[in-house]
Every structure is written in C-alpha cells, then in structure tokens.
Amino acid sequence: MLPANSAILMPVRLSTIVASFALALFLNFLPWRDLRLMPDFVALALCFWCIRQPRLVGLGVGWMLGLLTDAGNGVLLGQHALAYSLLAFLSVWLSRRILWFGAGLQALHVFVILLIAQGVALLVRVASGNAFPGWPIIVGPIFGALLWPLVTWLLLLPQRRAQREQAI
Amino acid sequence: MDYTPPPFFKRGPAPLVRLFFFATLSLALLVIDARFRYVEGLRSWLALAAYPLQRAALLPFEVGERVAGYFSTQARLVAENERLRAKALEYSQDAQRFQAAQAEAAELRRIINAGERLDLKAIPAEVLYASRDPYAHKIFIDRGAVQGIRPGSPVTDEAGVIGQVTRVHPLVSEVTLLTNPDQAVPVQVVRNGLRAIAFGGGASGMLELRFTAANAEVQNGDQLVTSGIDGTYPSGLPVATVVHIERDADHSFARVLCRPAAGVDRGRYVLVVANESAARPPRPEEIQAGKDRREKSRRAKKAAPVDAAKEKEPEAPKESDAAR
DSSP, X not given: OOOTTOXXXXXXXXXXXXXXXXXXXXXXXXXXXXXXXXXXXXXXXXXXXXXXXXXXXXXXXXXXXXHHHHHHHTXXXXXXXXXHHHHHHHHHHHHHHHTTSOHHHHHHHHHHHHHHHHHHHHHHHHHTXXXXXXXXXXXXXXXXXXXXXXXXXXXXXXXXXXXXXXXX | OOOOOOGGGOOOSOHHHHHHHHHHHHHHHHHIIIIXXXXXXXXXXXXXXXXXXXXXXXXXXXXXXXXXXXXXXXHHHHHHHHHHXXXXXXXXXXXXXXXXXXXXXXXXXXXXXXXXXXXXXXXXXEEEEEOSSTTSOEEEESOOGGGTOOTTOEEEOSSXXXXXXXXXXSSOEEEEETTXXXXXXXXXXXXXXXXXXXXXXXXGOOEEEEEEETTOOOOTTOEEEEOXXXXXXXTTOEEEEEEEEEOOTTSSEEEEEEEESSOTTOOSEEEEEEOOOOOOXXXXXXXXXXXXXXXXXXXXXXXXXXXXHHHHHHHHHHHHHHHO
C-alpha cells in the first residue's frame, strides 16, 4: 500500500540531493532585502529529503548543514545546527504520516516543523542576549510552507522524468 | 523467542537517540563558542567551505550589473562623466588644502610634542552579503587574512564609519555594523569637542549616545566624528548626526539618537582601514589585570611563604605580559 498521491518513482540519485542542498545554501546566501520575510531554503530542502528519504538524509546531514549556515552567517556556532537537527528529527519521525496527505495538508505539517525549527534558533538567539526580531519572523515559515508544493514538484522532477522515459 | 531483524533493516540508533546526541553536541558547541571562543579554527574551515557558494550567490548581481552597464545610454554616461569631473575638481581643491593643512598640523603637533600621527592604509573590499540572522547587524566582505585584514580594523565607506572587523577568515571577513547593540564607538561632537560613546540602536538602524549627562551640550544636527582616543578608530572619521534628544528630569542621562553618516545598511564597496598600532601606553584593563595578578601572587606569597621561591619564576613572564 502506498500513499495516495505518490506514483512509483525511480530511486533517488545522491547527486540530486547534494545539488539541491547546494542550491538551497546558494539561495540562502543571496543578499535578500529583509531576511525575516524569506523562507529558509536549506530548512525546506532538508525537510523535503528527510520526509522523502529518511534513510539517506537525517539528523547528521542536518547538523552539518546547520554548522555551515552558522559559520557562513557569523552567528553563534551551533544555533542552526540545533534547529536543523530538531527539524530533521521531526521530519524523519513524521515522514510516514505526512506522505499520506495531499499537498495542502503536507504544507501545513511543514509549516509547523519550520516554525518549531525557527523558534529554536530564535530561542538560542534571544538567550544569548540578542533582541527579539519582531513578529515578521513568522512570515518566513509561512512562505516556506507555501513553497512546499513547488519544492516537491521540483525536487521530484529528476526521479519522475527518468520514470517517464523508461515507460516509453 | 529471540528475534533480531536481518541486517537488511538495520537503521542505526533510534531517531530520538540521535536527536539527543546532536542536540547535546550543538548545545556544547554553543556554550563553547559563546563563553570560550575555542572553536574559531573550526569556524574558519567551515567559512572556507561555504565561500564558493557565497561567491556564487553574488554572481547574478554582477552579471545583472554588467548587462545593465552594457545597455546604459550615452546621455547617462555623459551626465555621469560631467558629475564625476566636477567632483574630481572639488576633491582636488580639497586635496591641495589637505596637504597644506596636514603639513601645518604636523608642525603644530611637533611644537606641542604630541607625537607623529600615522598615515592610514586602506584596503578596498566588496560586501559579499549580509548575515542571514536578521538582527546580527553583520556583513561579510571579500577580503580576509590572506589579503592582510586584521581583526579590529575599522571599516568605512565614502561617507563615514560603518563598523569594525570582528572576525577574519582566510578569504572573507566579518564586519560588525555600528547599529549592532553590542558595538560601541568613541565619538566627539565636532562643534564643541564633547566626548561620548555611541552604541548601536539595534532594529531602529540608529545610534544612541549612552551616558550623556542630561545637561550635556548636544543639539539636533550636531556632527559626530570618531575621537580616536581608543586607538582603534582613527580620529576624525564621520560617524553620525544627532537627530533626536530627549531630556527627562527623572533620568540623569539624556537620550540622544543619531543617524549614521555612512550607508550602514546599503552600499557595495567599503574600505578597511588598517590600524597600525602606534606605541601606546597599556590599556587600563591590562594594567588592572597586571595589578590583580601581582596582588594575587603577593597574597599567595603571604599565605604560603614556603612557596614564594616557586612562585617567583612563573611571575616574571606574567609581568612582562602586563607591561606589554
């Protein structure tokens, strides 16, 4: 028995995963005008792969990506690492459940996961003496959740295309 | 019945265990980084790993600028040329006057035995990107230890100070902006020489003069420049303009808000001013620390005179430390 909306896909290639993470990091490093309003692309990609490939991508990958993000942004080493490993845990834990839902309800789950990860990073930041950055900070996870169907479509593309070619 | 799943299904430790492991690791890192700063080496390596992506993230803008430059009209180029020529003329006059003034100032300083002022060297750099942390108030520039950037150097743009280099990685450096609440700049009011310290105002993008007496002579529109007495910022760099003063009889300090002179949150190109450390007397806290150490060792000697002979040897390098 398979979740309703999942066709049988080709096995994922490792290069796809690596490329998607590189793209996500690239998008995060772009000089955005107001970073609070931008979704965290790395969190989104990590969430996606943890849900789709919980055996390949998990907490270790999340932790490493978090460290890279921390060093790249010059913040306390470990705050994104903590947030991303929690995010990876939640995604792996809920992966079987989430895949049963349609795109909308999946996005809702993803919103909650992104919000929790954001909250953890925020908590660390506030605990280390920074000011609360204001409520627009929730907008990022909302945008992230809205992007979820697009992310799903985009990241599954390599697996689908291969399948169609095979069918013909 | 003893049943173990075939190795085929092996998935390593349970996710909860892994979460516990990684969370502990992260928290340990956080504490180490926040309290002891032992992990700067690891941070440098990670920053080096992230560098290609950071560089790549700039490419779209560079390409866009180049394409826009290709299609810029002749009229605009002519206008810009005109404007730049006018500016160059203005600057050349300033430069001539500056040379005369510099010679005069050197002469005057020699008369009052004030010691030579050092020439400043500046390294131009390009802003790579701002920190993703919305309220970190940090930017990253594309020059690092390899290009001779040193931590603590002030960073300016064409209008004034924008911040200070706080971390140096091999190829990039981290600049903490003036608006960071933890960043303080010693300033001076140009009009009357009043000294004050400007702290970052955080989200507002303003600076605040803390601990300014309620009756201090500050007016709206006063220009603030670096005073140069901290030995980090060269004196006379524009910092901010006073825009708002609140004097409240209940508080002994006035609340003075200033707008940064430089484009702290905009602009692509900055100058890193190499602060050649001049021969300066030791800083107060170093003297204090030296005194404390000596005090401590003296107390230790009193408490245990037997150990005094042993104590003497390690004390010598400490004293030279304090003198430095």
